Amino acid sequence: MILLWMTVYQIPMHATTLAAMDDTTTTTSTQVNSPLLNNLVNGVVDYKGRPVLRSTSGCWRSAYFIIGVEVAERFAYYGVSSNLIIYLTGPLAQSTATAAENVNTWSGTASLLPLVGAFIADAFVGRYLTIILASLIYILALALLAFSTLLPSDCKNANCDSSCSSRIQVIMFFISLYLVAFAQGGHKPCVQAFGADQFDADNPQELRAKSSFFNWWYFGLCGGSTVGIFVVSYIQENLSWGLGFGIPSIIMVFALIMFLTGTMSYRFREKTQERSALTRIGNVFVMAARNWRTSYSTVSPQEQACGTLSHQDPCKFRFLNKALVSHDESNEDETVCSIDDVEESKAVLRLIPIWVSCLAYATVLSQTSTLFTKQGATMDRSIGSTFEVPAASLQSFISLSVVILISIYDTVLVPVTRTVTNIPSGITMLQRIGTGIFISTVSMVVAAVVETKRLKTACEYGLVDDPSAMIPMKIWWLLPQYLLAGGSEVFTIVGMQELFYDQMPSDLKSVGLALYLSIMGIGSFLSSFLIVVVEKTTRGNGEDGWISDNLNRGRVDCFYYLLAGISAGSFVMYVYVAKSYVYNRARAL
Structure with missing residues (x-):
């Protein structure tokens, strides 16, 4: 006793x-x-x-609270982002080009800020406290956003052509908007990492449950965003913008209460007296750089120990092994960096080629909210004799397809493949990501074929020179490319979440998930850059380029084929990188 x-x-x-x-x-x-x-x-x-x-403690009894928090957060985030361009071109009276630029800049910033939030959480504050602080900032930002819509305008009469918004209203709106981006930058990577922390990777049952967690996490994410798009957008356009921005703030209050309710069941990573992982990894690179002239014969005994104590190939990123000896090349003194420190550094470095090879996928996925929507706006969107489907509403089919496919994936595909591969998750994380990249390539080819048919139909009916004309072609022709985009997310997005969490050192799990999110942010910026380059390259001699204001005179189909080619090249690069990748634990995932 x-x-x-x-x-x-x-x-x-x-x-x-x-x-x-x-x-x-x-x-x-x-x-x-x-x-x-x-x-x-x-x-x-x-x-x-x-x-x-x-x-x-932990496992699903804790994960349910955390998934619920993510559902609420995505409801709030998409309640703001999905209709943002309508508010900017409406009440704030910005031009379409200016509004689109502001939306893209804000969206890209929001995707990169998780790197900052994750660094703060992993290096200083901890995930639990970061989530609480980010939630409080979230609530404040959304409340200020709603309040900014209630400020008096500068319009003197109903026929005012300029912006009806006062300067203070515009300033407060954008400050609040970027506070939302900052808050979700701390909230999103930490909530997901904290949720995955509730599962013990050394327990076979919990290891299988953790793989399912990432599936149901994305299920909840898509469910929350779908409801947010439909409900909040309707309230904003038909009732009140103030109410439309205020409801997400109230939802985040409930999310914070829900998160705090589960506190007694949560598992917290035990704090150690060691230096932070960022410090250890940084020290490895510094020591390796200082010892760059050191011969490998001097490092050889340590390299052999590295290969003996770890399943990793000591020749992979071999230059980091030079951090295993002191600056004077003495093998008798204590090594500057431990073998574990070097292995951690290699684990982070091995993820960089995967990160790079996934950027094309993020660029392709960016088209779903831009050019796909522009295609739909020119097509027959009528249902019956009175109702017309908004072109942007087809984006919800991506989330709906994800919700359906994740259920099938987790309950059917994983058990079936598990019996063949003996892998807890059915297929490895890298195989899952590659499958999604391949599907996204197919989606671009399908989108190009549909656009070619749309252009042919416009030509047949003599509507090429009428950009506002409705092409007699049902918008449902676009559904396959949207559904394929959703299918690719089930594989690639969820796979990247699991990979970048699992393969990072335990102290850097949040940073790992932030790295995955940064792929989407950089992909958005690359998409905008590629559009500008293509537009300037293909326009000339008085003729429209591939991406024209008059979509009927453009060649968006050629742009889609270009993206398909880039995606195919990226897929080949990814396969090469993935084949040489070595997991940081001796188990196939």
């Missing part, structure tokens, strides 16, 4: 005291403690810093 009490409350015992205990007492104590010790989860504590039991 003494050992039991000391194990639970982490009381140190002197070695001589342990030696004084007889064999009978030790054997009996071990037998008593064995079930309890097996139920303890290593490396985690509860909210009071005490050891936690597997049966009463």
Whole structure:
């Protein structure tokens, strides 16, 4: 019983005291403690810093709270972002070009800020506290956003052609808008990483559950965004912009309450007295750079130890092995960096080629909210004799297809493939990402074929010179490319989330998820850059370029084929990188 009490409350015992205990007492104590010790989860504590039991903490009992928080956050975020361009061109009276530029800049910034939030969380504050602070900022920002819509305008009469917004209103709106971006930058990577922390990767059952967590996490994300797009957009356009921005603020209040409610069941990563992972990894690169003239024969004994203690190939990123020796090339002194530090650094470095090869995928996915919508705006969107489908509403089919396909993936595909591969997640994370990249390439080809038919129809009916004319071709022709885009997300997006979380050092899980999010942000910027280059390159001699204001005179289909080619090249690059990738744990995922 003494050992039991000391194990639970982490009381140190002197070695001589342990030696004084007889064999009978030790054997009996071990037998008593064995079930309890097996139920303890290593490396985690509860909210009071005490050891936690597997049966009463973490796993799905905690994940449900966290997934619910993400559903609410995505509802709030898409409640603002999905209709932002309408508010900018409407009440704020900005031109379409200016509004589109502002939306793209804000969206790209929002996708990159998680790197900042994740760094703050992993290096200083911790994920739990970062989520609480980000939620409070979120609530404040959304409340200010709603308040800014209630400020008086500068219009003197109903026929005012200029912006009806006062300068203070515009300033407050954009400050609030970027506060929203900053808040979600701290909220999004930390919530997902904290959710994955609730599963013990060393337990086979919880390892399988963690793979399912990433699936159902994205299920909830898409569900929240779909409801937010439909409900909040309708309220904003038909009732009140103030109410439309205020409701997300109220939703975030409930999200914070929900998160705090689950506190007693959460597992928290145990704090160590070691230097932070960022410091350790940075030191490896600094020491390797300082020792760049060191011969590999000097490093050889350490390299052999590195290969012995780790399943990694010591020749992979071999230059980092130079951090294993001191600056004077002495093998007798303590090494500047440990083998574990070098292995952590290599694990981070191995993800960079994967990151680069996925950028084309993010560029392709950016078209779903821009050119796909422009295509739909020119087509027959009528249902019956009175109702007309908004062109942007087809974006919701991406989320709907994700919701349906993730259910099928997790309940059918994973169990079937698991019996063949003996891998807990059915297929490896890299195989999953590659499958999605291939599907996105197919989606671009399909989009190009549909656009070619749309242009042919416009020509047949003599509508080429009428940009405002409705092409007698149903908008439902666009559904396949939207559904394929959703299918690619089920594989690539969820796969990237799991990979960038799983393969980062334990202290940098949030940074790993922020790296995945940065792929989408950089992809948006690359898409805008590519459009500008193509427009300037293909326009000349008085003729419209591929991307024209009059879509009927443009050749968006050629642009789609270009994207398909870029995506195919990226897929080949990805396959090459993935084949040489070595997981940072000796298990296939």
